[in-house]
Amino acid sequence: MALQQFCTFRVGGELFGIQVERVQEVLNFQAMTPIPFSTALRGLINLRGQIIVAIDLRTRLHMPERSGEAPPMNVVLRTDDGAVSLLVDSICDVVNVTEKTFETVPVTMSASLKEVIRGVHKLDSELMLVLDAEHAIDVGVEMPETDRSSGAGAAREPN
Amino acid sequence: MARKNFDEILKEFVDESAEGLQRLDMLLVQLESGRDSATVTDIFRIIHSIKGTSGLLGLNNLEKLAHAGESLLSEIRDGNRVPDKEVITGLLRMVDSIRAAMELVVAKRSDAEFDGREVIARLEALNTTRANDTAAPSLESVTEVLSNMEPEAAAAPAAAGIGGQHLRVDVSLLDKLMNMVGELVLVRNRILQLGHSNAAITASSQKLHQITTELQEGMMKTRMQPVSNLWDRVPRLVRDVSLACEKQVRVEFEGGETELDKTILETIKDPLTHLIRNAIDHGIERPQERRAKGKPEEGVIILRAYHDGGQVCIEVSDDGKGIDTARIVADAIEKGAVSAERAARLSEREQKMLMFVPGVSTSADVTKVSGRGVGMDVVKTNTERIGGTVDVLTPQQGGTCFRLTIPLTLAIIPALVVMSRGVRYAIPQVNILELVRLSADQAAEEIESARGCSVYRLRGHLTPILYLHQELWLKDAREEQEADGANLVILQAGSHSFGLAVDDIHDTEEIVVKPLARQLKGLTVCSGATIMGDGSVALILDVIGLARRVGVDVQNEAQSRASAQAAADTQIERLVIFRVGKNRRLAMPLNLVARLEEFSRGKLENSAGQMVVQYRGGVMPVVPLADVLHLESDSLGCDLAQVIVYEKEGKSVGLIVDEIVDIVEERLTVHEAEFQKNIRGRAVIQGRVTDLLDIPHISDLWPSTAHKLAGVN
Numbered sequence: 001m002a003l004q005q006f007c008t009f010r011v012g013g014e015l016f017g018i019q020v021e022r023v024q025e026v027l028n029f030q031a032m033t034p035i036p037f038s039t040a041l042r043g044l045i046n047l048r049g050q051i052i053v054a055i056d057l058r059t060r061l062h063m064p065e066r067s068g069e070a071p072p073m074n075v076v077l078r079t080d081d082g083a084v085s086l087l088v089d090s091i092c093d094v095v096n097v098t099e100k101t102f103e104t105v106p107v108t109m110s111a112s113l114k115e116v117i118r119g120v121h122k123l124d125s126e127l128m129l130v131l132d133a134e135h136a137i138d139v140g141v142e143m144p145e146t147d148r149s150s151g152a153g154a155a156r157e158p159n
Numbered sequence: 160m161a162r163k164n165f166d167e168i169l170k171e172f173v174d175e176s177a178e179g180l181q182r183l184d185m186l187l188v189q190l191e192s193g194r195d196s197a198t199v200t201d202i203f204r205i206i207h208s209i210k211g212t213s214g215l216l217g218l219n220n221l222e223k224l225a226h227a228g229e230s231l232l233s234e235i236r237d238g239n240r241v242p243d244k245e246v247i248t249g250l251l252r253m254v255d256s257i258r259a260a261m262e263l264v265v266a267k268r269s270d271a272e273f274d275g276r277e278v279i280a281r282l283e284a285l286n287t288t289r290a291n292d293t294a295a296p297s298l299e300s301v302t303e304v305l306s307n308m309e310p311e312a313a314a315a316p317a318a319a320g321i322g323g324q325h326l327r328v329d330v331s332l333l334d335k336l337m338n339m340v341g342e343l344v345l346v347r348n349r350i351l352q353l354g355h356s357n358a359a360i361t362a363s364s365q366k367l368h369q370i371t372t373e374l375q376e377g378m379m380k381t382r383m384q385p386v387s388n389l390w391d392r393v394p395r396l397v398r399d400v401s402l403a404c405e406k407q408v409r410v411e412f413e414g415g416e417t418e419l420d421k422t423i424l425e426t427i428k429d430p431l432t433h434l435i436r437n438a439i440d441h442g443i444e445r446p447q448e449r450r451a452k453g454k455p456e457e458g459v460i461i462l463r464a465y466h467d468g469g470q471v472c473i474e475v476s477d478d479g480k481g482i483d484t485a486r487i488v489a490d491a492i493e494k495g496a497v498s499a500e501r502a503a504r505l506s507e508r509e510q511k512m513l514m515f516v517p518g519v520s521t522s523a524d525v526t527k528v529s530g531r532g533v534g535m536d537v538v539k540t541n542t543e544r545i546g547g548t549v550d551v552l553t554p555q556q557g558g559t560c561f562r563l564t565i566p567l568t569l570a571i572i573p574a575l576v577v578m579s580r581g582v583r584y585a586i587p588q589v590n591i592l593e594l595v596r597l598s599a600d601q602a603a604e605e606i607e608s609a610r611g612c613s614v615y616r617l618r619g620h621l622t623p624i625l626y627l628h629q630e631l632w633l634k635d636a637r638e639e640q641e642a643d644g645a646n647l648v649i650l651q652a653g654s655h656s657f658g659l660a661v662d663d664i665h666d667t668e669e670i671v672v673k674p675l676a677r678q679l680k681g682l683t684v685c686s687g688a689t690i691m692g693d694g695s696v697a698l699i700l701d702v703i704g705l706a707r708r709v710g711v712d713v714q715n716e717a718q719s720r721a722s723a724q725a726a727a728d729t730q731i732e733r734l735v736i737f738r739v740g741k742n743r744r745l746a747m748p749l750n751l752v753a754r755l756e757e758f759s760r761g762k763l764e765n766s767a768g769q770m771v772v773q774y775r776g777g778v779m780p781v782v783p784l785a786d787v788l789h790l791e792s793d794s795l796g797c798d799l800a801q802v803i804v805y806e807k808e809g810k811s812v813g814l815i816v817d818e819i820v821d822i823v824e825e826r827l828t829v830h831e832a833e834f835q836k837n838i839r840g841r842a843v844i845q846g847r848v849t850d851l852l853d854i855p856h857i858s859d860l861w862p863s864t865a866h867k868l869a870g871v872n
Contacts, residue, residue, distance in 0.1 A: 031695060032696075033582065033583075033688075033696040033697060033698065034582060035679065035682070035698070036631035036632060036682065036684065036685075036698075037631075037681075037682060037684075038679075038682075041678055041679065044688055044696040044698070045696065046690050046694055046695065046696050049342060049345075049690065050673075051673045051676075051688045051689075051690065051696050052676065053676040053678050053679065055678070081676065081677045082676070084676065084678075137678065138678075139678055140678055140679075140680065140681050141678070141679055141680075141681045141682045142681075143681060143682070143683065143684075143708075144633075
């Protein structure tokens with residue numbers, strides 16, 4: 001039985017995992033340049049001369065905002081279009097699993113989670129949600145029509 | 160080791176031949192239009208060198224093919240064979256065949272699988288007049304040819320790459336060097352920002368600055384190529400397509416020396432091919448049709464390239480029948496790209512732009528050459544990928560003109576760094592006209608609010624002001640921003656200018672443009688990002704995108720040129736343009752308009768002799784504007800009535816018009832029209848005469864309109 005390795009991290013109390021092969025590196029909080037007209041796209045990071053976009057998984061999964069104390073961590077993924085960073089609450093272990101512990105997505109899971117989850121692995125202590133990286137990074141900017149007076153749909157303001 | 164050398168030689172041969180083959184295409188088409196010895200010698204030389212080298216490399220099949228071509232050519236050179244259409248077609252077939260062989264050679268490192276017998280047979284058939292002369296030319300005759308062409312070689316500038324003045328360099332190496340220069344520029348910027356007290360360091364860093372700048376300029380130049388490199392293949396294309404379409408087409412070039420970055424040149428190759436193909440297939444008419452119209456039988460396609468500010472424009476124009484806008488709209492509706500109602504409300508330019516939607520075709524019939532609706536999409540996507548725009552112009556003298564406007568280079572540009580709410584942004588220098596700094600008092604006094612939008616009087620010209628923070632983050636920051644005075648960056652967007660208010664203006668820097676991630680593609684207000692001297696990331700503002708977003712029609716030039724002349728007594732207004740009757744264009748200020756609505760005509764009721772409609776829980780009177788202006792409405796057959804709702808003394812009133820054409824921001828030059836009821840003046844908007852509706856006057860007319868309606872019913 002093929003052994004698979006997952007890099008795990010926490011977002012809003014849930015444990016997520018992504019195949020280690022997909023992960024380029026894990027970084028502490030980085031300074032970001034805010035992006036207009038976007039919510040989940042939290043900012044642009046200078047990663048050794050390469051500009052990459054950081055996607056806040058909390059926003060992406062419609063979870064409540066991170067409370068101030070601990071800054072988010074970066075899980076930098078390799079993708080076909082270059083590196084993309086996912087902002088997560090904290091980084092956990094690398095775990096080894098086999099096909100045996102895998103199950104498809106529980107039907108009762110919230111729609112916003114289901115959208116980006118491939119399935120779950122039953123670990124000894126808890127469940128690890130397998131993140132579907134392609135879907136997780138599939139977000140864009142939302143530019144409202146030019147209704148000058150409307151403030152709705154406004155992106156996070158730079159501080 | 161020997162193997163590797165062979166591969167290198169092979170690669171060099173293929174690269175060199177590719178250039179030669181492209182040149183052959185052009186020269187052969189030239190030869191068809193008239194035999195001159197220089198052209199023949201040129202052709203002869205190219206084929207001869209392919210033949211020679213392929214023999215040397217053991218590519219025997221290829222050698223045989225080139226030999227057959229050479230034989231036919233020597234007949235032409237000696238005047239024994241006239242290079243007619245048949246001969247040229249045969250030779251062009253040979254060029255294609257050699258190209259195919261080259262591909263095989265690259266893949267298989269041999270031409271054993273290449274079969275050129277059919278083409279060879281054809282070439283020999285063409286050469287039957289002097290069949291016994293097909294033997295290889297003797298060494299003497301070759302030397303003779305070579306010595307003959309010596310003086311001409313100097314006269315032919317395209318024969319580059321042979322002499323010692325030129326070097327063949329791999330593009331990937333240039334790309335790598337370019338990247339490194341980019342990084343060097345960033346380091347240089349950083350060092351310059353550090354500040355230093357030591358004179359020696361200052362001197363050295365100044366030197367570093369100078370060298371880096373020169374290095375960068377030199378690097379950029381290595382990547383520049385004249386547009387004519389791309390155009391060399393056009394005559395062949397035009398010949399092939401016009402033969403396939405049974406049309407007579409001549410192609411003319413202007414500005415071939417205009418230089419562009421190599422990658423950009425590569426990207427516009429396909430768009431140009433599509434545009435030329437379209438022009439021949441759909442634009443230019445068949446000879447008999449042209450004769451009937453009194454045009455010369457031979458159609459003309461003109462390729463034009465020129466610099467315009469920091470950009471390069473490339474135009475493809477033809478003298479054909481022009482674009483059938485109605486046909487495009489019908490096709491777009493059929494393909495579901497736009498609803499019929501919406502299409503009817505689009506301006507003519509917007510309707511034309513529908514041709515760029517995938518699947519929408521400009522032509523009713525699919526031909527071998529085009530008509531499947533793919534081409535125009537390629538044109539638009541490729542051009543936009545390199546930050547360019549596509550325009551469709553309708554020249555006065557008829558025909559069609561496509562204009563691609565593309566940036567000169569992609570890699571490094573000078574940009575102004577500005578600050579807004581603690582975030583830095585870069586604005587490309589090419590878009591900047593000037594900088595204006597206003598003190599708090601000046602700002603309060605001189606930035607005026609004209610009908611809801613801020614304007615500043617720049618030397619007497621009203622310039623609309625946008626607040627960067629508000630445009631990007633949708634927060635009204637105007638008042639606090641003006642508390643400490645205002646920094647205005649006056650920008651040029653197409654032919655319009657506007658001011659961008661920012662918190663602070665920093666230096667001008669050379670920035671290395673990096674493309675935005677896929678996720679940010681929809682961010683039309685930014686064209687890229689860059690890394691600043693301190694390592695942070697800054698977004699590069701897309702001035703055109705920003706202007707478009709706030710309704711400045713950047714593509715329409717004619718109008719603003721006209722208004723620029725009379726700029727002294729102009730005013731800026733945002734206007735709704737609409738149509739009543741067959742061709743009467745009217746406009747009214749947008750800020751007087753509450754809403755634009757559509758009502759089903761069945762919903763229009765008659766109450767006490769007055770036309771009304773149930774609207775938002777109340778009853779709103781509506782007036783058919785056509786009746787007021789004594790025009791004949793042409794949309795009565797249309798179920799949906801287009802209604803402009805405006806407020807008068809706290810009550811809503813609806814005006815029925817035939818079509819909402821557009822909403823524009825315009826510098827208006829109002830001409831006093833001869834006395835006309837309900838019209839307060841006349842102006843040229845989007846190049847067309849447009850009447851300005853006098854709203855209050857109509858409201859006064861209200862009771863009489865009601866009477867009239869009562870009479871009609």
